Amino acid sequence: HSALTQxxxxxxxxxxxxxxxxTGTSSDVGGFESVAWFQQHPGTAPQVIIYxxxxxxxxxxxxxSGSKSGNTASLTISGLQTEDESDYYCxxxxxxxxxxxxxxxxxxxx
Amino acid sequence: EVQVVQSGPEVKRPGATMKxxxxxxxxxxxxxxxxxxxxxxxxxLQWMGQIDPDEDREVVFEERFQGRLTLNADMSEDxxxxxxxxxxxxxxxxxxxxxxGATLMDPFEIRGQGTMVxxxx
Numbered sequence: 001h002s003a004l005t006q007x008x009x010x011x012x013x014x015x016x017x018x019x020x021x022x023t024g025t026s027s028d029v030g031g032f033e034s035v036a037w038f039q040q041h042p043g044t045a046p047q048v049i050i051y052x053x054x055x056x057x058x059x060x061x062x063x064x065s066g067s068k069s070g071n072t073a074s075l076t077i078s079g080l081q082t083e084d085e086s087d088y089y090c091x092x093x094x095x096x097x098x099x100x101x102x103x104x105x106x107x108x109x110x
Numbered sequence: 111e112v113q114v115v116q117s118g119p120e121v122k123r124p125g126a127t128m129k130x131x132x133x134x135x136x137x138x139x140x141x142x143x144x145x146x147x148x149x150x151x152x153x154x155l156q157w158m159g160q161i162d163p164d165e166d167r168e169v170v171f172e173e174r175f176q177g178r179l180t181l182n183a184d185m186s187e188d189x190x191x192x193x194x195x196x197x198x199x200x201x202x203x204x205x206x207x208x209x210x211g212a213t214l215m216d217p218f219e220i221r222g223q224g225t226m227v228x229x230x231x
Contacts, residue, residue, distance in 0.1 A: 003154075034215045038155070045206060045224055046147075046155060051217035089155050093215045097170045099145070104154040 001028055001094045004102035011108040017078040020105045022090030023071060028100055030071035034093035037066060037075045041086050050075060077107070085109045112136045112209055114221040121228045122197050129193040130225045132207035139188040140164040143210035145218045146181070146192050148203040156203075160210060160218075163190060170214060197229045 005023040012018040022029065022037075029035055035053045038046035048057055050066035053073060063078045073092070077084055090102040117131045132144065146158040159171040163183035171179055180193040190207060205225045210218035 032215060034217065036217045038220070040155075045220050045222070048217065048219050057219075091155070091157065096173070097214050098172050099157040099160075099218075101147075101155045101157055 001025075001096060001098065001100045004029065004090055004092060004100055006088075006090060006102035006105045008103070009106045009108065011110055012077075012080045013110050014080050014082060016080050017076060018080060018107065019077075020075045020088055020090075020107070022073040022075070022092075022102045024073075024092055024100070025071055027096075028071075028092040028094040029068065029073050029090075031095060032093045033068075035066070035068060035073045036091050037064075037073075038089045038091065039086050040089065046089060080109050082109050112221055114207060114209070114223075116205075116207060116222040116225045119226040119228070121230065124198055124229060124231055126197050126229075127193060127195045128197060128201075128227050129191060130205055130227065131189050131191045132222050133187065133189045134209070135188060137209075139183075140185060142212060143214065143216070143218070144181075144183070144190045145208040145210050147206045147208055147220060149206070149224075150200070150203040153203075158192075158205075160214065161190060168214075199229050201227065202229045203227060 037050040040046040053068045054066040115133045143160045145160040161181040162168040178195045182191045207222040208218040208220040
């Protein structure tokens with residue numbers, strides 16, 4: 001399975017909302033509800049912020065939300081804060097019983 | 111609380127074999143799949159494989175690692191091992207273990223601090 005497609009970078013101003021897309025195929029994103037999003041700050045391990053397309057682990061801000069339409073999953077961050085500046089990765093389960101990550105998106109808060 | 115301690119950094123020569131480990135505590139070790147994810151310096155995340163630490167030891171690998179990646183679990187030590195052969199400089203990366211769910215398609219959470227492996231002549 002090829003890597004999922006994410007924009008290399010997105011940016012937004014504090015208080016704004018941004019959306020990061022994650023495009024796959026019917027063999028991964030489109031075929032399962034097993035899509036997750038990870039946030040990774042420099043020098044730290046990635047942390048899951050969304051799982052099962054739209055569920056938030058306890059402790060994750062309600063400003064983070066996930067959705068899916070067809071073969072594309074999306075992560076929306078509302079009320080952008082400077083601390084949201086980070087790298088974001090989507091990951092999906094596949095028909096091969098494997099998982100595949102997106103290439104990652106660098107979020108800049110201007 | 112689930113806790114994971116990964117083995118320390120390693121430096122390997124091209125062609126060598128690496129073997130790193132993750133020791134788990136705070137939950138029933140055999141209840142959940144364990145995943146391995148790696149990240150080359152300045153690059154993105156790459157899923158490598160997962161293992162069911164229970165007695166059936168079900169294992170799934172990313173196709174590109176087939177043939178040179180081995181995952182094992184020691185139930186007596188609550189520890190999972192990853193062994194990879196025929197190393198090249200492209201295998202230089204931080205390797206993370208992650209705790210999944212009860213099935214292959216359950217989500218996973220990276221719990222380990224990562225193990226840096228450097229492959230260089």
